[in-house]
Amino acid sequence: MRIYKRGQVYWCEFRLDSKHYQYSCKTKDKETGQEIASAIHSDIVRNRFNLPIKNAGKYIFRDIFKEYIENQNVSIKTKEIRTTAANHFPELSSPLPWMENIFKRHI
Numbered sequence: 516m517r518i519y520k521r522g523q524v525y526w527c528e529f530r531l532d533s534k535h536y537q538y539s540c541k542t543k544d545k546e547t548g549q550e551i552a553s554a555i556h557s558d559i560v561r562n563r564f565n566l567p568i569k570n571a572g573k574y575i576f577r578d579i580f581k582e583y584i585e586n587q588n589v590s591i592k593t594k595e596i597r598t599t600a601a602n603h604f605p606e607l608s609s610p611l612p613w614m615e616n617i618f619k620r621h622i
Contacts, residue, residue: 516553518540518549520545523543524543527556
């Protein structure tokens with residue numbers, strides 16, 4: 516697997532069973548790019564050999580946001596306002612491909 520910078524963003528590419536894969540890591544940080552590239556590679560290999568994909572079906576962003584709201588040191592009214600505002604973005608709680616690689620360490 517190769518990771519390289521294209522413009523200001525890191526990309527990864529690799530081959531598996533004579534098929535070429537190339538993805539944007541969507542980050543400017545090399546270390547984060549390597550972690551994302553490794554996760555992408557791992558998921559593709561797991562899919563190829565019909566192994567379960569880690570964190571599949573979990574909406575990690577939603578869980579992190581809920582934890583963020585619960586642990587804020589603000590009034591209940593402020594928490595309600597922020598939760599209501601977040602509900603205006605339903606795409607953040609639905610399964611989107613780019614969200615599968617967001618973990619607590621990235622926030």
